Amino acid sequence: MTAPLEPVPDAGKVRPVVAAPDPVLSRPGDRVDPADPETVALAADLIATMRVSPGCVGLAAPQIGVGAHVFVVDVTGHPRAKTCHGTVVLCNAEIVEATRWQKGREGCMSVPDLTGDVKRAGHLVVRGTLPGSGEELTLTTDAFEARAFQHEIDHCAGLLFLDRVPGPNAIFARKVYL
Structure with missing residues (x-):
């Protein structure tokens, strides 16, 4: 494991999570100014x-x-x-390199009742900017963390994991554990 990055302070507000089919989930997000105080507050809320x-x-x-x-x-x-x-917050992130593709099961808070099999890169290089400082960050990751980055970058592009499954036979009801 690598050393965690310094996160944005945890002084944010807890906000409600929207669920599909809310239209905000299917629209690409706007690029942001990482130094804007509203962006920094948004990062803390996330x-x-x-x-x-x-x-x-x-x-x-x-x-x-x-x-x-x-x-x-x-x-x-x-x-x-x-x-x-560790805790990584990125603005305007993009995938620089994606290799070693593999299928894996994903779920999402915005699709609470379903999971699905999605093919994602197992090795990833991501570049984005840090909120507050606006410093550019490029990180290399793999496995589950690589999958998580791709999942969140998709959200910013207006895509859900359901948009990445190969068909209805790769979508499953979420198991509920009591």
Whole structure:
């Protein structure tokens, strides 16, 4: 595991998560100014909302009703994580390199009743900017963390994991554990 990055402070507000078919989830988010105080506050809200959501390892601005290209990922402690950069918030992120494609099961807070098999890169290089400082960050990751980054970047592009499944035979009812 790699050392965690310094996160945006956890002073944000917990916001409601929107569910499909809310139209904000199917529209590409706007690029943002990472230094804008509204972007910094949005990043803090994403962290706060993710932290109170059991099992959540990532959250994008469209999922809290904001059409912006900002997301947070943190796979710390997840059993499927091989590489972990800690809490990472990125603005205007893009995939620079994607290799080693593999199928895996995904779920989403915005699609609470379903999971699906999605083919994603197992090795990923992502570039984006950090909220607040506007510093550009390029990170290399793999396995579960790579999947989480791709999932959140898709949200910022107006895509749900359901848009990536190969067909209805790859969609499943979410198991409920009591």
